Each structure stands twice: as C-alpha cells, then as structure tokens.
Amino acid sequence: MTALGDLFEGVVADVDAVLLFSPSTSAVEPFEDSDVPVVVVAPENTVEADLFVELPLEFTDITGRIRFGLEGAVNQELITEEETVVCATEAFGDGIDTVMRVRADQFTRTGVYDLFVNSRAEPAVVRDVFEVCIELGKKGQKGKQVGALFVVGDAGKVMNKSRPLSYNPFEKSHVHVGDPIVNVMLKEFSRLDGAFVISDSGKIVSAYRYLEPSAEGVDIPKGLGARHMAAGAITRDTNAVAIVLSESDGMVRAFKGGELVLELDPEEY
Amino acid sequence: MQFDWPEFIRRIFSRETAFTISVAILVIGLIVAYWTWRWVDSFLRTVGVDDAVEGTPFERTAQSIGTSTVSILAQLSGLFVYIAAIILALNIAQLLDTQLFWAQLTGYLPRLFVAAIAIILGLVAGDKAALVVSDSLRSIKLPEAELIPELVKYSIFYIAALLALSQIGVATNALLILLAAYAFGLVLLSGLAFKDLLAASAAGIYLLLVEPYSIGDKVEIDDKRGIVQEVDMFVTHIETDGEEYVIPNQIVMRSGVVRVRE
Numbered sequence: 334m335t336a337l338g339d340l341f342e343g344v345v346a347d348v349d350a351v352l353l354f355s356p357s358t359s360a361v362e363p364f365e366d367s368d369v370p371v372v373v374v375a376p377e378n379t380v381e382a383d384l385f386v387e388l389p390l391e392f393t394d395i396t397g398r399i400r401f402g403l404e405g406a407v408n409q410e411l412i413t414e415e416e417t418v419v420c421a422t423e424a425f426g427d428g429i430d431t432v433m434r435v436r437a438d439q440f441t442r443t444g445v446y447d448l449f450v451n452s453r454a455e456p457a458v459v460r461d462v463f464e465v466c467i468e469l470g471k472k473g474q475k476g477k478q479v480g481a482l483f484v485v486g487d488a489g490k491v492m493n494k495s496r497p498l499s500y501n502p503f504e505k506s507h508v509h510v511g512d513p514i515v516n517v518m519l520k521e522f523s524r525l526d527g528a529f530v531i532s533d534s535g536k537i538v539s540a541y542r543y544l545e546p547s548a549e550g551v552d553i554p555k556g557l558g559a560r561h562m563a564a565g566a567i568t569r570d571t572n573a574v575a576i577v578l579s580e581s582d583g584m585v586r587a588f589k590g591g592e593l594v595l596e597l598d599p600e601e602y
Numbered sequence: 603m604q605f606d607w608p609e610f611i612r613r614i615f616s617r618e619t620a621f622t623i624s625v626a627i628l629v630i631g632l633i634v635a636y637w638t639w640r641w642v643d644s645f646l647r648t649v650g651v652d653d654a655v656e657g658t659p660f661e662r663t664a665q666s667i668g669t670s671t672v673s674i675l676a677q678l679s680g681l682f683v684y685i686a687a688i689i690l691a692l693n694i695a696q697l698l699d700t701q702l703f704w705a706q707l708t709g710y711l712p713r714l715f716v717a718a719i720a721i722i723l724g725l726v727a728g729d730k731a732a733l734v735v736s737d738s739l740r741s742i743k744l745p746e747a748e749l750i751p752e753l754v755k756y757s758i759f760y761i762a763a764l765l766a767l768s769q770i771g772v773a774t775n776a777l778l779i780l781l782a783a784y785a786f787g788l789v790l791l792s793g794l795a796f797k798d799l800l801a802a803s804a805a806g807i808y809l810l811l812v813e814p815y816s817i818g819d820k821v822e823i824d825d826k827r828g829i830v831q832e833v834d835m836f837v838t839h840i841e842t843d844g845e846e847y848v849i850p851n852q853i854v855m856r857s858g859v860v861r862v863r864e
Contacts, residue, residue, distance in 0.1 A: 489829035489841055492818025505813055530817075532832050533839075538817045 344434045349416035352402050353429070355388070356380060356421070360429060372411050374402035384411045389449045389460040393601045395424055395431070397445070403437050404446035414438040448587055448594045453572045454486030458535035461511040463597075465519050466578045466585045470599030474523055480580030481523040482560050484544070487573040488532035494570055495542040498527045502540050509535040523578075528563070546570040551591050564588045624691035631687020639680030646672045658729035660722070671726060675719070682715045710770075717766035724762020728755040757784075798850065799836060805851035806835040815859055822860035823849055 348369060353361060355375040361382060364371040373382035376391065386405035392398035399420050406412045414437045424431040449456045462483045473479055484491050502522060508515045510531055519529065522540045530538040546566040553565040557579070564575035569591030577586050578599075587595040646652065655661045655671045664670050669677075689708070732755035739747045764781060768774045810833065815821050819830050821840065826849065828842035838854055840847045 487831070488817045489819075489831040493820075493829060504816075507810055532817055534832055534834065536817070536832070 341432075344432060345419050347417065348419045348434070350406070350412045350418045352399075352406065352418055352420040352422075354398060354402060354420065354422035356429060360421075370411065372402070372406050374398075374405065386411070386446075387450075387456070389456055390463060395422060395433075397595075397597075398422060399433065399435065400440050400443065401445050403435065403440060404442060404444070405450070407437055407442075408446050408450070412437055443594055444589060444592075445595050448574060448589050452486055452574045452589065454531070454533045454574065455535065458510060458531065458533070459485055459574060459576075461535065462531060462576050463585065463587075465510065465516050466576055467597065467599040468516070469520055469523060470578050470583050470585055474520055478580060478583060479523050479578070480560055481519075481578040482528040482544075482564055483531060483576045484528050484542075484564070484567055484573045485531045485576065486533050487571045488530050488536075488538045490571040491530050491544075491567060491573050492538065492542075494546050494567065495528070495530070495544045497539070498541045498543050499525075500541070503537045504539075506537075508537050510537060511535060528567075528575075553588070553591075553593050557586075561586065561588075565591050565593070568592075621695050624695040627687055627691045627694065631684055631691070635680040635684035635687065638683045639676045642679045643673060643676035646675060651675075654730070655726045658726050658733070660725040660729060671722065675722060678715065678718055678722075682711070685711060713769045713771070717769040720762050720765040720769065724759055724765070728758035728762070731755060731758055798852065801852040802836040802850045805855040806833075806837075809833055809838070809851055809854065810835070815861060820862040820864070822862055823847075823854055824857040827862065 350370045350372060351364065351367075352372045352374055353364075356373060358380045361371070361373065361380045370384060371382070372384040372386060373380055374386045374388055376388045378385045378387070384406075386402055386409065388398070388401065392401060399422065402420065403412075403418070406418075407414055412418060417434065417436050420433045420435060421429045422431050422433070423429055449459050452459055462485050466481065466483065469479065469481060502525075508518070510516070510519070515537070519537070522529070525541050527541045527543050529540050530542050532538050544563045544567045546563070547570065548562060548566040551562065551565045551569055553561055558581065561577055561579070564577045564586075565588045567573060568575050568588045574594075575588040577588070578584075579586065583599060585597045585599055586593055652670065652672045658671075661671045664674055689711075732751040735754050736748065736751035739750060760777075760781065764774055764777050767777070813833075815830055815833075817830050817832065820828070821830055823838070823840060826840055826842075826847045828840040828845070828847065830838065831841045831846065832839040836851060838849045838851060840849060
C-alpha cells in the first residue's frame with residue numbers, strides 16, 4: 334500500500350488550499366483546525382463554512398464544476414491564481430469520491446463565474462433561465478426540438494435595441510421566471526420567433542423581439558446560426574447576458590460581452 | 603341559581619354515609635384525575651404539541667428536570683381535577699365547615715389553573731415567535747436585527763404574565779396602561795417608519811396595474827431622464843449612460859412622468 338500512499342501524498346503535497354465540493358458536515362469538520370484554507374463549493378452553505386462559493390447549477394460534468402469553483406474562489410479572492418489547490422468532489426454519485434490537484438490558473442478563464450454572479454441580472458434569475466433552457470432542451474416542445482433565445486438583464490437597453498415582431502404576449506403581465514407555471518408559458522411561447530427579454534429582477538418583459546444590435550466584432554465559433562450571432566451581438570452592445578438553446582444541436586450556450594462563456598448539454602442534467 | 607350538592611347529600615344521607623361517600627369521591631376523583639392526566643397527555647401528543655414546542659427553552663428546562671411541556675400540562679389538568687375532588691369530599695364530610703371557603707376556592711381554583719396555563723403557553727409561544735422572527739431575519743446579518751426577536755419574545759411574555767396576574771386577581775391596571783402605551787408607541791413608530799414605504803407601494807400598485815410607462819421606454823421623472831429598466835412595487839429604476847436612478851414611486855406620482863418620444 335505504500336505505493337498507493339505515495340501516489341496520494343504526491344497529489345495532496347504542498348497545496349495552498351482545499352476545495353470541497355458539496356461536502357457533508359462530517360467531511361468538513363476534520364478540516365476545522367487545518368492550516369490550509371478550506372473553501373466549500375456547494376449550492377447552499379449548509380455546513381456554514383466561512384469560505385464559501387455558491388454553485389448556481391448542479392454541474393454534472395466535473396471540469397465545469399471545478400472550473401466554476403476555482404473561478405469563484407479566485408474572484409472572491411479566497412485563493413490566488415498562482416496557488417495550487419486540491420479539489421475533492423463527487424464524480425459518480427454518493428459523496429466525495431475524487432481528489433484532484435489543480436493549479437488555479439490551469440484553466441483559461443471563461444468567466445463562467447462572472448456570468449452568474451457579476452451579471453446585471455440577479456444570479457437566481459440567470460439560474461432560472463438556465464433551468465428553463467435545459468428543460469426545454471431535454472424534452473423539446475411537444476417532442477419536437479426547439480430553439481430559444483433569452484436575453485437576461487439590462488432590459489431597458491435591450492428593448493431599445495430591438496423591435497417587436499408582433500404583439501407582445503407578456504404586455505401588462507407581471508410574471509417572473511422561476512414560477513413553475515411561467516416556465517410552462519415560456520415553453521409554449523418558445524414556438525414563437527424572436528427573443529425573450531427578461532429584466533434584472535426576472536420579470537418577463539417581452540417575447541417576439543427582433544434583436545437589432547450591430548454584429549461588428551462579435552467573435553463566436555463558426556458554424557453557429559443566426560440565433561447565436563444575435564445573442565452574441567446583443568451582449569456586446571448591452572450589459573445583458575444571453576442564453577440560447579440551439580435548435581440544431583440542442584446545446585445550451587451562454588453569451589456575455591459578445592463571447593461564448595458556457596456550453597452545456599441538456600441531456601446530461 | 604347554584605345547586606348546593608354537599609348540602610343536598612348531607613340532607614338525604616346520615617353523617618356516616620356522607621363520610622363514606624366523601625371517601626368514595628376521593629377515590630373516584632383520584633381515578634378520574636389519573637384518567638384526565640393520561641388523556642390530556644396522549645391528546646396533546648396526537649395533535650403534535652410535543653413536536654411544536656421542541657427546542658424552546660421552556661421545553662429544555664422541563665427536559666432537564668426530567669419532564670416535558672406536554673406532561674407538565676397533563677399533570678396540571680390531573681391535579682386540577684384531583685383538587686376539585688378533594689374539596690368536594692371535604693365539603694360533603696363537613697370536615698371544613700366553610701361555605702365561604704368553598705365559594706372562594708371554587709372561584710379561585712380555575713383561575714389559578716388558567717393562570718398556570720397562560721404562563722406556560724406564553725413562555726412557549728414567546729420562544730416560538732422569537733425563533734420564527736429570527737429565522738426570517740437570518741438573511742440580514744446585522745447585530746441590531748437580533749434585538750427584534752428578543753423584543754417579540756418579551757412582549758409575548760409580558761402579555762402572558764399580565765393575563766396570569768389578572769386571572770389570579772392581582773391589580774394589573776398599571777401594567778395594562780404600560781401595555782397600552784407600548785402598543786400605541788409601536789403603532790405610532792411603525793406608522794412613521796413605514797410612511798414612505800406605504801406611499802410608495804400605493805403608487806406602485808397603480809403604476810404596475812396601469813403601466814403608464816414600461817421597461818424600455820424613455821422617460822423623464824423629476825428632472826431625471828433615462829430609459830426605464832425596472833418598475834416594482836416601491837421603486838422605479840431609470841438609467842442613463844453610466845447612471846442609474848432609483849426613484850421611489852410616490853415621487854413618480856407626485857412629480858408626474860414625461861414620456862420622451864423622438
């Protein structure tokens with residue numbers, strides 16, 4: 334067993350911080366007196382850790398989860414980019430089963446943490462829109478694959494940079510994303526052409542919007558369609574974020590500042 | 603018109619029989635008291651009182667002396683029944699010859715019982731209320747906010763104590779006046795404190811229902827010109843380049859809105 338022990342020693346030697354992903358209270362307690370800082374990354378701070386990064390989505394793929402945790406920790410200045418950290422997380426269900434050694438700058442920073450936490454819209458709103466997109470991508474609308482485009486935050490400016498394609502079904506209604514019934518409504522309206530506009534606080538301002546940003550200098554991967562281009566461009570022109578469900582490949586993509594920030598496969602959730 | 607049971611029994615039976623009956627009443631009273639105790643205990647447990655008071659300081663104190671809120675309440679009920687039986691028996695046997703004593707004690711005993719119940723309920727309810735309030739205030743991480751649950755707790759304790767004292771006949775007028783002053787102060791102060799919020803929400807309801815302007819419109823309110831970003835119950839957010847005005851809704855109503863069309 335010494336070889337195994339050595340291997341493990343090598344992984345955890347000289348680390349500057351420990352990131353625990355969704356740990357149980359019993360997993361955190363032994364760390365209380367340790368001299369390396371322990372950062373808890375979880376959807377909710379149930380263990381009442383001092384250093385805590387909130388996980389807005391249950392990232393199923395490990396790289397996404399760890400990337401988010403690292404970016405969050407760096408962003409909150411819990412760790413610095415030069416530090417080496419050990420991440421303990423769950424890979425195949427049932428608690429922490431994986432230990433990983435990473436340098437905090439090993440990932441190119443995608444801004445996935447920024448997308449949720451430092452957007453104009455509230456993190457919960459961004460998360461709710463993501464959930465609608467994922468659900469819509471998983472099931473489609475009445476079994477048929479659909480596409481959708483949500484522009485979240487900075488609604489006033491977005492409304493000024495777009496025009497209605499038809500009557501706005503959400504006019505004079507005060508509905509917010511996150512309500513289960515509203516999610517059903519959004520799914521129904523996803524058959525309409527155009528974008529959904531959602532305000533900072535989650536109010537659905539409009540559907541059926543034709544976005545008219547200038548597409549100059551928008552750098553998104555080739556092969557994505559007009560919907561993605563519009564999404565990328567509107568986030569460059571305004572402080573909004575855009576979340577797109579692709580009709581062709583069924584992926585959920587998020588744009589901020591004109592760049593693709595996050596790509597998720599709804600089937601994995 | 604009150605029917606005098608002891609007098610009636612004494613009249614139809616001899617003195618010895620009356621004594622036997624009083625002993626019998628004592629025994630029956632013991633059984634009924636025991637039965638009451640068990641019944642109240644199981645009833646309170648079925649309706650979930652024991653879960654509801656779980657963790658309150660009163661329950662913890664009760665636990666530490668080896669009992670619980672539920673059993674204290676049940677024992678009190680049993681005791682009440684038993685004391686009633688003893689008094690009845692004593693009166694029938696005429697060991698205590700006092701019409702006066704009877705009259706006073708029967709009047710007094712239920713009050714004492716109610717007072718005890720009021721104290722227990724007050725203690726439990728006060729702690730529960732403090733818990734609920736502090737739970738809802740948990741998102742506000744402010745040391746001053748911890749004062750509010752304590753205030754709620756002691757207000758309830760005060761009212762419970764007042765109820766109990768007035769039940770057992772202590773003069774509570776001064777305390778009552780204090781309570782009235784306290785309630786008045788609370789209403790007055792919260793009225794003052796929430797005046798603007800009330801005005802804003804009243805205006806906000808109008809703005810949300812009628813929507814004279816909506817998100818994306820260019821407006822000028824109170825010399826502040828910009829694009830409407832958000833309208834909620836209390837405030838309207840207006841944004842120009844680099845500046846976001848958060849305008850209370852009552853100001854929107856007072857100053858009026860200019861919709862800018864270009």
